[in-house]
């Protein structure tokens with residue numbers, strides 16, 4: 001298969017209070033607003049090569065409105081759309097904001113995906129212009145401000161089938177997966193269109209709501225930037241949900257927090273680069289440190305929440321079966337290995 005997709009280009013999320021979310025992204029994360037169209041607000045990181053990477057839209061609940069990939073060529077856009085339709089998914093062509101002829105579809109597990117070739121390359125001028133030719137904009141003066149959008153992690157009822165569909169139809173490489181120690185249940189996988197461990201992650205979702213998202217992530221250059229981001233958030237009164245620490249899978253430093261809608265945001269850095277075209281998927285277990293490289297802390301239960309919230313009275317348990325949740329949260333208690 002020719003390379004169809006090049007990288008994640010933007011995410012669109014919904015918020016019940018768009019202005020509160022936008023204010024948070026500007027003042028606490030360090031993004032800037034570039035466009036307002038109707039009720040939608042378009043934001044960018046200082047190092048994003050295209051005009052925007054985050055769109056905040058009004059909605060009754062926090063959710064992922066769509067996740068967008070730029071294709072590798074105009075021809076690849078047509079081929080990707082053809083392959084999606086050949087897989088039995090209709091989709092539709094729309095005119096996107098700065099993305100021209102744009103293909104939108106809802107994947108088999110309910111996630112909206114947007115594919116496009118056209119973009120507006122961003123080149124700031126004046127006070128925001130950079131002295132360096134490669135930079136679309138001068139480095140932000142906001143401590144810990146992310147350079148660019150990095151990845152999105154969605155939730156689905158069948159992790160391995162999800163990864164296989166996006167591999168077979170759109171050419172993602174499956175890099176790694178986490179299977180429970182006690183049972184052959186796949187709870188997490190990372191898939192990629194480029195050299196990173198993932199631009200699309202997937203976690204197991206035991207709820208009955210399709211198309212949910214667990215978090216999306218920004219990239220900072222160094223671990224010091226990530227620690228400064230954590231410092232700024234704490235000083236601004238934003239709780240850190242998990243981290244700073246390092247994932248085993250992907251070996252990225254991570255930091256998780258919530259924006260005002262309650263949607264989970266990650267900042268990450270580091271990790272491997274992998275260009276191997278015939279890479280074979282690696283299987284981890286929680287006790288090997290898939291989630292926590294150092295195997296010395298438990299993931300907070302709140303991290304199992306995805307968005308929008310699951311149906312049912314127990315919003316924090318999210319329908320994840322007890323044995324899965326218990327092992328994810330406390331993978332080292334009953335497993336002495338390593």
Ligand SMILES: [Fe+2]
Pocket residue numbers: 151153201215216217266
């Ligand atoms: Fe992540």
